[in-house]
Amino acid sequence: MLAMRACVFDLDGVLVDSEPVWEEVRRAFVAEHGGAWQPDTQSRLMGMSTAEWAAYLHSLGVRMEPGEIAKGVVERMAARYRDEMPLMPGAVAAVRRLSAQATLGLASSSPRTLIDVVLDAAGLAECFAATVSTEEVARGKPAPDGYLEAARRMGVDPGDCVAVEDSSNGLRSAYAAGMRVIAVPHPRYPPAPDALDLAWQVLPGLDALDADALS
Structure with missing residues (x-):
C-alpha cells in the first residue's frame, strides 16, 4: 500500500x-x-x-x-x-516528524481560540496546512464534517488521508469521512469497543506514530 x-x-x-x-x-x-x-x-x-x-x-x-x-x-x-499547557507525551516530536513526510491537518472540537493557543504555545502552528474547529462546520463529531473540511482545505481526497484520534466520537467521525483511522486511546477516557473496531491501526502512544504507520 x-x-x-x-x-x-x-x-x-x-x-x-x-x-x-x-x-x-x-x-x-x-x-x-x-x-x-x-x-x-x-x-x-x-x-x-x-x-x-x-x-x-x-x-x-x-x-x-x-x-x-x-x-x-x-x-x-x-x-x-x-x-500550564498539558501536551501529550511525544506530541511535538510526532507532529514535526510527520510534517516532513506528509501534509498535515487538524480537525478539532475545540473552539478556534483554544486551537490557536495550543498550537502557538507548542510551536506547531507552521506544521499544519489546515486547521478546522467544529465551530466552523455544521455538525460536530461523530459527524464527519470537520474531517471533510480539513481535507478540502488541504486539497486532498479524504480517502488519501489518515486520521489520528482517541475518542469514540472522533473515531466515528474520521471513519465516516472515509479516512483510515489510527487510534491512540487515552488511558483515562478509552473509546467504546465498537468505535475502536473502526480503527485501521491502534497505537500505544504518539512515539509509535511515524511514516511507517501511515503506509
Missing part, C-alpha cells in the same frame, strides 16, 4: 491532554450555576462542537443561556492553558 498523502490530527486527547481539564472546568461550571452533572456527561461531551456542548450543559440545568455558558467555559480553559 502506498503511503497516505495527508494526516489529520485531532487535538484534545491526542496532542494535548485536555480532557481532564475540560471535565474539571465544565463540572465546576455546571455545579456553580445550578446544573447537575450526570454519570455519562463526560463521554457524551467528547467530540461535541462548542454550540452543542453549551446547549447540553444548559439542558443539565445551568441557569445561563448557551452562548454565555460557552463564553464562560472557554475563558476558564484559556486561563488554564496559559498557566
Whole structure:
C-alpha cells in the first residue's frame, strides 16, 4: 500500500491532554450555576462542537443561556492553558516528524481560540496546512464534517488521508469521512469497543506514530 498523502490530527486527547481539564472546568461550571452533572456527561461531551456542548450543559440545568455558558467555559480553559499547557507525551516530536513526510491537518472540537493557543504555545502552528474547529462546520463529531473540511482545505481526497484520534466520537467521525483511522486511546477516557473496531491501526502512544504507520 502506498503511503497516505495527508494526516489529520485531532487535538484534545491526542496532542494535548485536555480532557481532564475540560471535565474539571465544565463540572465546576455546571455545579456553580445550578446544573447537575450526570454519570455519562463526560463521554457524551467528547467530540461535541462548542454550540452543542453549551446547549447540553444548559439542558443539565445551568441557569445561563448557551452562548454565555460557552463564553464562560472557554475563558476558564484559556486561563488554564496559559498557566500550564498539558501536551501529550511525544506530541511535538510526532507532529514535526510527520510534517516532513506528509501534509498535515487538524480537525478539532475545540473552539478556534483554544486551537490557536495550543498550537502557538507548542510551536506547531507552521506544521499544519489546515486547521478546522467544529465551530466552523455544521455538525460536530461523530459527524464527519470537520474531517471533510480539513481535507478540502488541504486539497486532498479524504480517502488519501489518515486520521489520528482517541475518542469514540472522533473515531466515528474520521471513519465516516472515509479516512483510515489510527487510534491512540487515552488511558483515562478509552473509546467504546465498537468505535475502536473502526480503527485501521491502534497505537500505544504518539512515539509509535511515524511514516511507517501511515503506509
